[in-house]
Amino acid sequence: MTRSKVAGWLLIVAGMLGGMPATAVTLQFHAWGGSAQVNDYLQWVAGQVEARHGITLKHVKLADTSDAVARVLAEKAAGNHDQGAVDLIWINGENFAAMQRNNLLLKNWVSDLPNFKLTNPAQNPAMTTDFGLPTRGQEAPWGKAALVFYYNQRYLSAPPQNVQALLSFAHTNPGRFTYPLPNDYLGISFLKYVLLALNADNPDLLYAPVNADSFAQVTRPLWAYLDKLHPVMWRQGDYMVRQASHLQQLMGSGELLLAFSFTAAEIPGAVTRYDLPETVRTYAMQEGSLANVHFVGISYNTAHPDAARQVVNFLLSPEAQARKQQLAVWGDETVLDLSLLPKAARQRFVSQSSHPAALPAGAINRLLPEPHSSWTDALREAWFERYGARW
Amino acid sequence: MLRFPVIALAVRWIFISVLSLPIIAGVVGVMLPAFGYFPALGQDTFSLSVFAELWQVEGIGRMAWLSFFTGVTATGLAALLAIALLATFYQHSGLHTLQRLLSPLLVLPHAAAAIALLFILAPSGWAARIGAMITGDVLTPQWALPYDPHGVAVILALALKELPFIFLMALSVLTQPQLQTRLHKHIKCAQAMGYATVTAFIKVALPIIYPHLRLPVLAVLAYATANVEIPLLLGPNNPPTLAVVVLQWFNHVDLSMRFQASAAAVLQLLVTLAALASWWLAEQIVASWAKRMRLSGQRNQLSSVIQVFAWTGALLFVITGVLMLTSLVVWSVATYWTFPALLPEGVTLLHWQTALTALTQPLITTLVLGIAVSLVAVTVALLALEAEAGFMSKRTARWQQWDKIAVNITLYLPLLVPGVAFLFGLVWFQQRWLAGSVITHVFVSHLIYVLPYVFISLAVAYRRLDPRYMKVASGLSKSPWQVFWQVKLPMLFGPVLIAMALGMAISFSQYLPTLLSGGGRITTVTTEAVAVAAGSSQRLSAVYVLVQVMLPLSGFALAWYLPGRFFNPAARAKRRQKRIAANDTGT
The missing domain is CATH 3.40.190.10 (Periplasmic binding protein-like II)
Structure with a gap:
């Protein structure tokens, strides 16, 4: 020593x-x-x-x-x-x-x-x-933080529980879902979640440094998914919000019916401040939640x-x-x-009275750890390459 | 000891250099990296490669077009409507009502106007709620505004801000004593020849007043093509306007993006120039058409079209203004507000409490900065005007002419050169060669924008002063300083306060200069409002905008109230009479 x-x-x-x-x-x-x-x-x-x-x-x-x-x-x-x-x-x-x-x-x-x-x-x-x-x-x-979803119970009784259900939700409710641009933290996290969920059978490549072959192989289903998702997103995916906070504002104004956050606690907080409707409920996807420390x-x-x-x-x-x-x-x-x-x-850690909009205890089914950090840049660059340099 | 006239003359030169040097330095600071020269990033040769790369950027042409299109359309719309309003209401009792309705919008910061408009255009705003009441929808409609790909929302916001400026500028031209009588006679003459009032105004008065309006309109046009906050808040982002992308690239973590950003800033300068040139071309075409139109002899030409346009425009404008204000107030105290209910479920002061706690520091910064900048600007402008009246009158005609040109060019320089094209370069210069606190840098960049307005506003009153007072004072062997301090200043008390209030309003509204010169470390109410607008709370955003509205208005209210109380001989005499009367009845 x-x-x-x-x-x-x-x-x-x-x-x-x-x-x-x-x-x-x-x-x-x-x-x-x-x-x-x-x-x-x-x-x-x-x-x-x-x-x-x-x-x-x-x-x-x-x-x-x-x-x-x-x-x-x-x-x-x-x-x-x-x-x-x-x-x-x-x-x-x-x-x-x-x-x-x-x-x-x-x-x-x-x-x-x-x-x-x-x-x-x-x-x-x-x-x-x-x-x-x-x-x-x-x-x-x-x-610790995990990617949780929240929805407006007033219009939606059964929110999607996995990425495929999310896509069909977007198709039946066009214009009611979107995600932030990938230079936002929440935006790139959404892409990682979809990527992990679509490669659930073989996630190992995502936990190793990225290379051209693994990238092409792993992201193929992602692009196919996004190609189908974008046209039915809010504003047909033409305008996408720049910041996570804007996503929450759109949930608050009722333009979106489903959104997501990396800070589960901010949802009940926003409801208490009237920024989100009282009918908002938080949940976690069945197939697992992207999580990081x-x-x-x-x-x-x-x-x-x-x-x-x-x-x-x-x-x-x-x-x-x-x-x-x-x-x-x-x-x-x-x-x-x-x-x-x-x-x-x-x-000290025993939770106090719970808020109806808060994530119910034990709601997170499985934690999906973040992919290797080298994937972030690669994913972001490829996204902008494919969907246009939006600023 | 230095004599007062010498000081005044020195200040006049300082005035010219304060306005021109930072802008020239800023443009140079942007030009160098655009041509590949930026030693700090290891590039010390000149080349065109940066522009070649810029050309490869996807959508760059579209970004440039969006800037051009939104700026020109908005200015065209605002100018036409302003002219139509003047033609329709020139001899109408509604003119003063209109003036009173439009004035507050003049001092509303661009950012505040954009955010306020967001509240009406949004699919969750009142327009949509009323629509849903009729259609019976329970979900928000999915219309294209705001953020529409063609920038219609941007055009609306720009026009909303520009109309009051052009209109009030024209009104101040119209009320210049000599011009007013001349125009009045002309129009009377035309009316006697059977021309309708509106047609008479367009055919006789407009050709006389437009040359006086040209520079302000061009300034508005230049500003509109390069504005950042409005397209940032209301515009598309696939791609956005050029000015927005310049800002994003300059702030990019990857420092090498600065080259591309600089080249884009130069492109922005070209876009603005192209817009000014197009305007000039349009002027020529309209002028030659107008000449033929004037000679056609038609007595009612365009009269009804212009009147309909003016009334519709005025009505829409007033409705929008009222809706904006009420929306902001209601949102700022709203609890839950489900679509499509017309009113929120309840009222709360929570958002005001949150905002006022968060805004204390920015509010103090805003006020201190605004007052300091305006005080300096008013002092500089007064002394520069004093030099014009005193020293310059003794020079040759040619010297006077040069001086006049220099002042006029520098006055409009900050209004014509887009902020995005010189502020980054200026910041680089400031950091590189001028040590000092961030607040000084912000101070200088605010001063660049505040000085011209303060000068223009004071010059009108200053040149209107009756010279006989000064002659009498000088005849009583008063020194130039005594004449200035004891005779002119008390007479100018009202205009000085108005200029102070105007200067503060301009300083309050600065977004880009504060953001860039302060490097994000100086936050004002305006920078906070833009940051919060895309934040999670619409209600908080409404409070911020209302604070933005109240700040300049309270400044103007003071400027209107105080002159009646101080340095007002009429009021003093009246008070004395009252006192005497009271004493009389007392005894």
């Missing part, structure tokens, strides 16, 4: 004991800032780490996480190796792949976090795999690696995870293995 690791350990232990604050440090947490719920939660976290560890945590609200990645890369190019502006970063998928490839992340620190053990990483490979890439201790899991990384050039580790350890604490899972707070599913928690801690 190196000396800095020992020091880190000591700091963490000291912090956990609630002893003296480590040092008066300020950390910049670069995280997507597009959700009021997430922003509020991070504000709560900031208050907690201030009180517990004397760390001032600033949430830098990103419109696009790749901005922060580009920033660390620019700092590295400029020779700034120890005073980075990005301390903590909320990432997964492509952005993680880019940071790992360019050695922009602090290495081998996750397994030293006391609370990381609670995720049961030995039994749960999803905690150490990010879009098919091993995380190598460079990022700690923070939450999102992580927190520490940049390689942070000036405060120890304080950053303390913050991540707090994010993984049962208290912080339970709060994050509450529907009223954020509704992001915990990464902790509840069976490893003491009874009192487990009690």
Whole structure:
């Protein structure tokens, strides 16, 4: 064990004991800032780490996480190796792949976090795999998300339960379904879901790096599917929304009867704020739901690696995870293995009164892990190649 | 110590350079990468390859056409309707009502107009709900608007914004004292010869006022062909207009897209030029046709067509305006609102609470920025005008003429050169050579847009000042500074406040300059409103637009109210009389 690791350990232990604050440090947490719920939660976290560890945590609200990645890369190019502006970063998928490839992340620190053990990483490979890439201790899991669908019960009693049913739904109800352009996160996720569902018999190729042969083979049914879907989509697929949030707005105005989201908790939230009709119901597809884990990384050039580790350890604490899972707070599913928690801690996760529009407990039948991260770009480029460069 | 006239003259030159230098720098900054020169990305040779690649981009011709088509059609529609309205209502009592109805729309930001229109055009808006009441549908209709592939929704929004501008510009030309009497006589003459009022206006008055209108109309046209926020909110995206694609490419994560973006910005400049040239050509054709028409001797020519057009246009405009405003208000307090119910199930203040919390910071930024920019703009414009009145009058006629041309060109430069074509280059210059906070950069780019309007608005009042007051003051051995500060400024108090309010309204409405110069780090009410418009909450979006509407209106309300209270000798005399009267009755 190196000396800095020992020091880190000591700091963490000291912090956990609630002893003296480590040092008066300020950390910049670069995280997507597009959700009021997430922003509020991070504000709560900031208050907690201030009180517990004397760390001032600033949430830098990103419109696009790749901005922060580009920033660390620019700092590295400029020779700034120890005073980075990005301390903590909320990432997964492509952005993680880019940071790992360019050695922009602090290495081998996750397994030293006391609370990381609670995720049961030995039994749960999803905690150490990010879009098919091993995380190598460079990022700690923070939450889980799955692609769920929601529909307007007022007009639709039996929503489609698989991709084929979705296509026939679109045919019988032309103009009532669409998906965002693939440069949106939700848009590309929809394509991945269809791809996984159509290749359910032989998904292995999707978990290996993409190559021309595997791409052609796996995507053939996808293009056939989309060719049939687009003409019966909202506005005949000619105009497609640019952002996931616009999709929800169209559900709210009643133009769409069926939509989907990566944040199941935002649906009841939107109903409470009157942005979605009361008759909206959330469910998961029978054949499985595209799912991924999102992580927190520490940049390689942070000036405060120890304080950053303390913050991540707090994010993984049962208290912080339970709060994050509450529907009223954020509704992001915990990464902790509840069976490893003491009874009192487990009690925190018991859900409160459920909302009619919320995803019913146990609704997710099967989790479909994200394909290897190299598929994202390939898929997006091929889509634009085929369906026109829409901007 | 520097003498006041020298300072004023210096400011006049600063005024010209503040307007022209950033735009020239910006255009150069866009031209260089367009021709393949961008050392930061490892390209330091000039070539045409970027344009060759741009030409290969799918749909590029269609994007350019969409920009051209929507801009020209909207401006044509707005100009024709403005002329028809003037011809129909010129000697009509409805003229002032019309003026009062159109004025608020002038200060409405483009983004706000587009979002407001979205509420009516959408298949879940009131028009659709009323339609569904008749047809008995329970699902929203699937009509083509908004986002239609030909940009009809974009044209409607642009025309909606441009009509008040052209109309009020024409009205201010018509009310210039000398012109007004001349036109009045001409029209009286034509009427005596048996011409219908409308026909008389078209045949006699229009040829006199149109030359005064040409520059504002061309500015509107240039703006319409290159506007970003309206096609972003209402336009198609398969493909979108050129201006939208320029924005998307410049903001692309892949930095090499900047080359293509720069070339597209140059193409945008060409599209705008082509639109201006087409307009000029159309003017020539119309002029030669009009000459024949004028000489035809027909007394009622076009009279009924124009009147029908004007009344329909005015009616549609008023209905749209009222629908827009009521829709926004209702959506902003709506709870659940199922289609096709005409009213929401209940009323809530939740959206206002959410929005006002989220808007506190942007609102402060918007106000501070708007006030600072307008104060500087008003000061600069006043001193530049002072230099014109004082120093310039002593120069040779030729010098005066050059000075006038320089000012006129620079005034219209920011209005004629599309923002997308120079702002990116300007931002690059600012980041490369001018250190300083982001807010300074945003300040400068706002100033470029605010100054011309403030100058134009002040110049009218300034040149109308009765010179005898100044002569008397000078005769009483007052210095130029004293004349300016103690005589002119108090007399100009009202126009200065109007110019301030106008400057703030222009600053409030800036979307692209704020977004680009601020690099997304400075958020104003307008940038937030555009971001929220495509967001998940229609109700929140309605609140944002209403805040956008209220901001400039409250500025103008103050500008109308304050002059009656301060520096108003008439009011002061009246108050004193009242006081004396009160004292008298008291004793």
